[in-house]
Amino acid sequence: MADSEMEASLKPIIDQKSLKWIFVGGKGGVGKTTTSCSLAVQMAKARKSVLLISTDPAHNLSDAFGMKFGKDARPVVGVEGLSAMEIDPNGSITDLINAGGDDAQEAMQGLGGVGSMFQDMAFSIPGVDEAMSFAEVLKQVKGMEYEVIIFDTAPTGHTLRFLQFPTVLEKALDKLSQLSKQFGGMINNLVSARGGLPNGQSFDDVLKKMEDLQATIGDVNKQFKNADLTTFIPVMIPEFLSLYETERMIQELGNYEIDTHAIVVNQLLFPKKDNPCEQCNARRKMQKKYLEQIDDLYGEDFNVVKMPLLVNEVRGVDSISTFSEMLVKPYDAPQ
Amino acid sequence: MVSVLLIVFLLQLAIHLVNTFGAQAVNELLWNLYTKLPTPQSKDADESSRLRKEVARLHREMKSISAQDDFAKWARVRREHDKAKDKYDKQSASLTSFRTTFDRLITAARWLGTQGLQFFCNFYYSKQAMFWLPQGWVPYHVEWVLSFPKAQMGAVSINIWSMACASVIALASEGIRASLTLKDGRVREGSNKGEKIKMEALGAGGGEKEL
Numbered sequence: 001m002a003d004s005e006m007e008a009s010l011k012p013i014i015d016q017k018s019l020k021w022i023f024v025g026g027k028g029g030v031g032k033t034t035t036s037c038s039l040a041v042q043m044a045k046a047r048k049s050v051l052l053i054s055t056d057p058a059h060n061l062s063d064a065f066g067m068k069f070g071k072d073a074r075p076v077v078g079v080e081g082l083s084a085m086e087i088d089p090n091g092s093i094t095d096l097i098n099a100g101g102d103d104a105q106e107a108m109q110g111l112g113g114v115g116s117m118f119q120d121m122a123f124s125i126p127g128v129d130e131a132m133s134f135a136e137v138l139k140q141v142k143g144m145e146y147e148v149i150i151f152d153t154a155p156t157g158h159t160l161r162f163l164q165f166p167t168v169l170e171k172a173l174d175k176l177s178q179l180s181k182q183f184g185g186m187i188n189n190l191v192s193a194r195g196g197l198p199n200g201q202s203f204d205d206v207l208k209k210m211e212d213l214q215a216t217i218g219d220v221n222k223q224f225k226n227a228d229l230t231t232f233i234p235v236m237i238p239e240f241l242s243l244y245e246t247e248r249m250i251q252e253l254g255n256y257e258i259d260t261h262a263i264v265v266n267q268l269l270f271p272k273k274d275n276p277c278e279q280c281n282a283r284r285k286m287q288k289k290y291l292e293q294i295d296d297l298y299g300e301d302f303n304v305v306k307m308p309l310l311v312n313e314v315r316g317v318d319s320i321s322t323f324s325e326m327l328v329k330p331y332d333a334p335q
Numbered sequence: 336m337v338s339v340l341l342i343v344f345l346l347q348l349a350i351h352l353v354n355t356f357g358a359q360a361v362n363e364l365l366w367n368l369y370t371k372l373p374t375p376q377s378k379d380a381d382e383s384s385r386l387r388k389e390v391a392r393l394h395r396e397m398k399s400i401s402a403q404d405d406f407a408k409w410a411r412v413r414r415e416h417d418k419a420k421d422k423y424d425k426q427s428a429s430l431t432s433f434r435t436t437f438d439r440l441i442t443a444a445r446w447l448g449t450q451g452l453q454f455f456c457n458f459y460y461s462k463q464a465m466f467w468l469p470q471g472w473v474p475y476h477v478e479w480v481l482s483f484p485k486a487q488m489g490a491v492s493i494n495i496w497s498m499a500c501a502s503v504i505a506l507a508s509e510g511i512r513a514s515l516t517l518k519d520g521r522v523r524e525g526s527n528k529g530e531k532i533k534m535e536a537l538g539a540g541g542g543e544k545e546l
Contacts, residue, residue, distance in 0.1 A: 240402070240403055240406070243406055244402070244406075247406075247410050247413075251414065251417070289404075290406065292407075293405070293406040293407045294407075296407035297406065297407035297410050297411070
């Protein structure tokens with residue numbers, strides 16, 4: 001049987017002690033946050049300290065656990081060993097500028113139209129906002145000791161786009177250093193006429209900062225491509241579009257050389273045999289069809305975890321804890 | 336001895352025909368010949384066409400499977416197809432760049448051939464007058480231009496004659512193309528290609544309006 005090697009549970013992930021980074025992703029309201037929160041709860045039982053980070057601008061970690069989270073990691077009430085953090089990618093760059101103090105604000109205003117143009121340009125480089133949020137994360141996380149970090153990613157699927165950032169940055173830096181050699185003197189004069197760059201840095205300092213950023217991201221890249229350290233868990237529902245998207249995502253992950261060996265299939269219906277509800281039965285039939293396809297396509301290489309659609313919403317620590325048990329112990333449908 | 340005038344005219348005509356019709360066809364023909372020869376590029380070209388057939392076959396297979404009903408099978412074929420396409424793209428990229436260089440070389444050679452022949456003719460007949468102008472037809476300065484560079488004053492030099500031939504041939508070819516298009520009744524080029532040519536009948540009233 002295809003499933004004989006691969007357990008239909010996330011227990012292998014929890015048992016994999018070397019794992020440091022876990023991404024939970026998927027498009028279309030499939031239950032990413034529920035899954036990532038549940039996984040975090042289970043992980044917290046098996047590890048000393050776990051950090052759950054949401055990079056989705058439409059945060060819902062706070063909803064899920066019933067308490068407010070922010071840019072700094074906060075321990076989750078009711079789950080020992082788990083902390084959570086919500087990062088807004090769009091805010092990062094604005095924050096950077098604000099953190100520069102009044103000088104920075106004035107400098108940005110002094111640059112006027114050019115300043116805002118730089119800001120827009122900075123946003124438009126592929127992956128830069130993800131990269132900035134990621135740099136933010138790294139900054140926060142380097143100081144703290146967490147065994148595992150779980151990412152609840154945004155549904156836009158741009159999570160992995162920032163992996164392209166290092167290559168883009170290299171080209172940009174080359175161009176910049178060329179330009180700086182030619183125009184450096186003139187720009188320095190202009191800038192010092194305005195009172196210097198934010199924090200009185202010189203052009204070289206800014207360049208150096210960007211190089212540092214590139215080095216950090218390059219290092220992180222290497223960690224992500226290491227299957228012992230990183231894995232990606234796609235979450236999906238047994239419907240055509242979700243299946244199509246998941247297949248596409250898995251292929252893309254393969255191109256990026258990021259390991260993925262577990263899939264969570266959510267919102268499964270298990271109607272009783274004598275169920276009168278037409279819609280439930282029809283939906284169950286459709287789900288069965290796609291489940292067969294999923295088992296056929298992924299059964300050999302992936303841990304395919306099947307999660308039921310519950311009668312209640314999975315919100316609040318207790319509900320999530322109950323749900324999380326089903327991640328590690330395959331669900332027995334009451335038939 | 337065939338008249339020089341005729342020689343020049345025929346040469347210009349030949350050049351025009353080669354440039355208009357022959358260019359692409361000649362390139363293709365030479366490329367095919369080249370790949371038949373035992374050159375490294377011929378192997379690549381074979382490989383490239385083999386891979387392309389493979390990609391097309393997989394694409395057809397993919398289209399024939401319904402993704403909704405047989406997603407697993409469809410996904411597997413799509414994976415194969417994507418892999419094959421990547422291989423083909425990589426392989427053909429190098430070949431395409433060589434093909435571009437090859438085309439450029441052939442075009443350059445063709446230019447040299449036609450222009451070279453023209454140049455040689457001009458040089459050989461540079462002093463010879465093509466025909467003589469009746470005295471007083473054109474002012475002195477025009478005579479000087481017409482006899483440029485080496486023919487005698489009052490004659491037409493070969494350079495001028497060949498330029499005149501080339502212009503006439505170009506005009507005539509434009510005219511032929513236009514009349515063929517009119518006969519066809521459909522627009523040949525541009526954004527509205529394929530549409531019927533709008534032609535309004537010149538009625539009696541319309542004729543008066545024109546005036």
